[in-house]
Amino acid sequence: MKEKLLELKVRALKDIESITNKEEMDRLRQYYLGRKGALTSLLKGLAQLSEEERPVIGKIANQIKAEISEKLQPALESFKIEDAEKKSYFDVTLPGRRIPLGHLHPITQTTEEICDIFIKLGFSIVEGPEVELDYYNFEALNIPKDHPARDMQDTFYISDNVVLRTHTSPMQIRTMESTSPPVSIIAPGKVYRPDSDISHTPMFHQVEGLLVDKGITFGDLKGVLTTFVHQIFGADMDLRFRPSFFPFTEPSAEVDIRCVVCHGKGCRVCSYTGWLEILGAGMVDPEVFKIVNYDIDTISGFAFGMGIERIAMLKTGLDDIRLLFENDIRFLQQF
Numbered sequence: 001m002k003e004k005l006l007e008l009k010v011r012a013l014k015d016i017e018s019i020t021n022k023e024e025m026d027r028l029r030q031y032y033l034g035r036k037g038a039l040t041s042l043l044k045g046l047a048q049l050s051e052e053e054r055p056v057i058g059k060i061a062n063q064i065k066a067e068i069s070e071k072l073q074p075a076l077e078s079f080k081i082e083d084a085e086k087k088s089y090f091d092v093t094l095p096g097r098r099i100p101l102g103h104l105h106p107i108t109q110t111t112e113e114i115c116d117i118f119i120k121l122g123f124s125i126v127e128g129p130e131v132e133l134d135y136y137n138f139e140a141l142n143i144p145k146d147h148p149a150r151d152m153q154d155t156f157y158i159s160d161n162v163v164l165r166t167h168t169s170p171m172q173i174r175t176m177e178s179t180s181p182p183v184s185i186i187a188p189g190k191v192y193r194p195d196s197d198i199s200h201t202p203m204f205h206q207v208e209g210l211l212v213d214k215g216i217t218f219g220d221l222k223g224v225l226t227t228f229v230h231q232i233f234g235a236d237m238d239l240r241f242r243p244s245f246f247p248f249t250e251p252s253a254e255v256d257i258r259c260v261v262c263h264g265k266g267c268r269v270c271s272y273t274g275w276l277e278i279l280g281a282g283m284v285d286p287e288v289f290k291i292v293n294y295d296i297d298t299i300s301g302f303a304f305g306m307g308i309e310r311i312a313m314l315k316t317g318l319d320d321i322r323l324l325f326e327n328d329i330r331f332l333q334q335f
Contacts, residue, residue, distance in 0.1 A: 006060075006064075008038055009064045009067065009068070012028070012064075012068045012071075013067075013068070016028060016068070016071045016072060028072070029072055033068060103335070105332065105335075106312050106316060106324060106332070106335045107205055107308055107312055107324055109312075109335065110308050110311050110312040110315065111188050111205060111207065111308050113232065114188070114207050114228075114306075114308065114311065115186065115188060115207070117228055117231045117232060118186045118207075118209060118228070121224060121227065121228075122184055123184045123185060123209060123211070124185050124186070125185070125186055125187075125188065126171050126174075126175055126186070126187050127187065127188070127189055128168070128170060128171040128174055128187065128189070129165070130164060130165055130190055130191075130192070131162060131163075131164060131165070132162070132163055132164070132170050133161060133162060133163075134162065135161070136174060137165050137166060137167075137169075137170050138163075140170075140288070140291050140292075141170075141172075141247065141248040141288060142247045142248045142285050142287045142288055142291075143248070147247075155192060155193055155194070156192055156194060156202075164191075165191055166191055166192065166193050167206055167305060168188065168189045168191060168206050168207070168305070169187075169208050169248065169303070169305065171185070171187035171189075171208070172185070172208065172210040172303060173288075173291070173292060175210070176210075176289075176292040177292050181212045181213055181214070181294065181299045181301075182211075182212060182213035182214075183210060183211065183212040183213075184211045184212075185209065186207055186208065186209040186210075187207070187210075188205065188206070188207045189205065189206065190203055190205055191203070191204060191205070201309070201321055201322065201325060204307055204309050204321075205307070205308035205309060206305055206306065206307055206308060207305070207306055207308060209303065209305070210301060210302075210303045211224070211301055211302055211303075212294070212299055212301030213299060213300075214298060214299055214300075215300070216283075216299075216300045216301050216302060217300070218251070218283055221282075221283065221302035221304070222241060224302075224304075225239075225255055225281060225304060226239065229255070229257060229278070232311065233257060233314075233315070237257055238257065238258040238264070239255060239256060239257045240255070240256050240275065241253040241254070241255055241281075242254045242255075242256055244280060244282075246280055246282055248282075248284065248285050248288050248303065249281070249282025249283055249284055249285055249302070250282060250285045250286075251282055251283060252281070252282030252283075253280070253281055253282055254277050254279075254280055254281075255279045255281060255304075256276060256278065257275070257276055257278055257314075258274065258275065258276075259273075259274050259276050260276065260314050260315075260317070261317070262274065269319065276314060278310060278311065279304055279305060279306035279307075280304065280305055280306075281302060281304035281305070282302065282303065282304075283300065283302050284301045289301075309321050309324055312324065316335065
């Protein structure tokens with residue numbers, strides 16, 4: 001067995017000298033020193049030797065294994081350096097890789113466009129808390145406790161007197177409490193209602209507006225909102241004012257535009273009416289003015305509110321509001 005071990009040693013050292021790449025080195029190391037390699041196969045014959053021969057042959061085998069490993073080590077180190085150099089190599093002739101740039105979300109884009117239009121019309125932006133007192137969210141807006149009108153705007157309650165706001169109208173009350181007429185504001189922001197389907201989400205965005213001064217009429221309301229619709233949807237967009245009800249305005253109206261999908265012919269999107277509702281509005285109810293101590297005999301005003309997602313969907317042709325909140329890069333890159 002000693003002769004076989006020495007022959008294996010000579011053959012291994014000769015093979016190591018001819019190594020030219022890392023693959024050859026790995027193959028030789030496995031062939032000679034692996035668990036099923038040549039050296040291990042030879043040592044299986046130890047059981048057939050006498051007790052006096054076993055330690056002698058075992059010592060020789062260990063020496064040969066150590067010598068083969070030592071001879072392999074320089075090749076291993078050189079190939080490690082070579083791999084590192086390959087990894088760090090930079091080909092200056094390759095085309096550059098563009099870093100993708102982000103952009104504003106469609107909701108943010110629509111919010112800024114809406115706000116820009118009303119700023120040009122003389123309105124100022126106000127913002128306020130999303131966790132709101134029941135008083136500002138309901139009672140001060142002529143929606144008393146246990147009144148059926150609250151069913152229109154069911155919400156999430158933090159406690160009996162604290163809610164997640166259902167609209168940004170509380171900022172109208174907060175502003176009028178601290179500001180004397182004239183007042184012209186818009187209040188963009190997040191609002192919350194327990195709805196979730198293809199056209200509703202539990203959290204969404206609104207822009208609400210208020211204008212209060214002497215001699216404000218429904219004609220002023222129509223003029224401002226007509227200008228807004230033509231600015232955001234185009235000068236040729238048809239619109240109509242339809243009677244409606246809101247607890248904090250009287251008279252009240254819904255504003256509809258000609259369906260952007262079928263152009264008034266009637267389709268599934270507009271429920272075959274040819275019209276799409278985009279916002280609600282009306283003259284501020286005198287009861288609201290009384291709450292903020294405004295003189296109802298000398299001033300008047302109007303208020304309006306719209307869902308930003310609704311406007312964004314109509315401008316982009318979306319039919320599912322949930323697409324705006326899934327953060328799918330493939331979708332967002334289109335805007």
